Amino acid sequence: MRKKILVTGGAGFLGSHLCERLLNEGNEVVCLDNYFTGQKSNVVHLLNNPYFELVRHDVTMPFYIEVDEIYNLACPASPIHYQFNPIKTVKTSVMGAINMLGLAKRIKAKILQASTSEVYGDPQIHPQTESYWGHVNPIGERACYDEGKRAAETLFVNYHKQNNVRIKIMRIFNTYGPRMHPNDGRVVSNFIVQALKGEDITLYGDGQQTRSFCYYSDLIDGMIRLMNTGDDFTGPVNVGNPNEFTIRELAEKIIQLTGSGSKIISRPLPSDDPMQRQPDITLARQKLNWEPKIQLDEGLMHTIEYFKTTVK
Numbered sequence: 001m002r003k004k005i006l007v008t009g010g011a012g013f014l015g016s017h018l019c020e021r022l023l024n025e026g027n028e029v030v031c032l033d034n035y036f037t038g039q040k041s042n043v044v045h046l047l048n049n050p051y052f053e054l055v056r057h058d059v060t061m062p063f064y065i066e067v068d069e070i071y072n073l074a075c076p077a078s079p080i081h082y083q084f085n086p087i088k089t090v091k092t093s094v095m096g097a098i099n100m101l102g103l104a105k106r107i108k109a110k111i112l113q114a115s116t117s118e119v120y121g122d123p124q125i126h127p128q129t130e131s132y133w134g135h136v137n138p139i140g141e142r143a144c145y146d147e148g149k150r151a152a153e154t155l156f157v158n159y160h161k162q163n164n165v166r167i168k169i170m171r172i173f174n175t176y177g178p179r180m181h182p183n184d185g186r187v188v189s190n191f192i193v194q195a196l197k198g199e200d201i202t203l204y205g206d207g208q209q210t211r212s213f214c215y216y217s218d219l220i221d222g223m224i225r226l227m228n229t230g231d232d233f234t235g236p237v238n239v240g241n242p243n244e245f246t247i248r249e250l251a252e253k254i255i256q257l258t259g260s261g262s263k264i265i266s267r268p269l270p271s272d273d274p275m276q277r278q279p280d281i282t283l284a285r286q287k288l289n290w291e292p293k294i295q296l297d298e299g300l301m302h303t304i305e306y307f308k309t310t311v312k
């Protein structure tokens, strides 16, 4: 049956892929975005689909619509963008969650929150399981994002307990792929763009900090599987690729795969930059019957091909 689905942040990197997937599966999609870090060009190819609608709107303001499901992705995700206006970032996470949960309650829609591995902060246990409460500096540079997303999880859980709203909380670990903005500022797009332009590769700190990188198609698959789980499963659930790399290894891999002559240069490590991150995906395997299929080399090759067509 055709469902009507609202995707907030739908003109962003992940949101645009989600809109496309949901349309391909025969649904009607309303994409809402204020274009802060997303862009119309990410969804322009969907505009001639009669089941697709694009709405310019800011989630900090209430929005009314009749839909069956809501995917709440609206929020800048790159540290440079979420730190640009930290107060706005908190408002987007918290007021955005309140507005979308209020809507879900009123229209009895199911709602999924795009939460993040950042709720674990600079983690002291490794790999991270959902039962870990995290290690977050509430007054640091990353707090606007981390604490905003943590408060959003609190709101989700309480709308569920108090008002029976059907919720799903997904803790997304570093995800990359085509349609990341060339100036997004996150590590994979930065390194690929620098390598393709023959510019220096900016390695923050000594590059020994780790991340585990998931390709976007795997992530979107996990997201839709989570939305389709039974109402008794709310999460939170980690979704990401557990293969862990140091940031220096990533830089070297991208230089090799692009055949670039770029050199690696050191830049200061931003404050509170997590030293290690790797998802424990046991729960996702059990509850979503999901695991990632695309490993780093293959995903990077596709992403490099994409940036070759956009970076001049």
Ligand code: NAD
Pocket (backbone or CB within 6 Å): 008, 009, 010, 011, 012, 013, 014, 015, 032, 033, 034, 035, 036, 037, 038, 039, 057, 058, 059, 060, 072, 073, 074, 075, 076, 077, 078, 092, 096, 114, 115, 116, 117, 171, 172, 173, 174, 175, 176
């Ligand atoms: P993105 O920056 O490309 O997408 C975010 C989208 O939200 C953009 O289109 C932006 O314009 C929109 N937006 C921002 N503030 C808004 C507001 N106030 N009102 C309406 N729209 C607004 O980033 P992404 O990587 O696609 O991330 C999507 C979601 O997934 C975010 O909520 C992010 O926190 C979460 N997430 C992503 C990752 C990842 O690695 N990609 C990891 C963890 C969590």
Ligand code: UDP
Pocket (backbone or CB within 6 Å): 078, 079, 174, 185, 186, 187, 188, 190, 191, 202, 203, 204, 205, 209, 211, 247, 269, 270, 273, 274
């Ligand atoms: N990073 C880097 N050079 C860059 C951008 C990021 O060395 O040009 C590092 C950053 O310090 C962090 C890691 O790469 O340790 C991942 O950064 P990103 O901003 O992609 O995501 P997050 O820190 O939120 O996981």
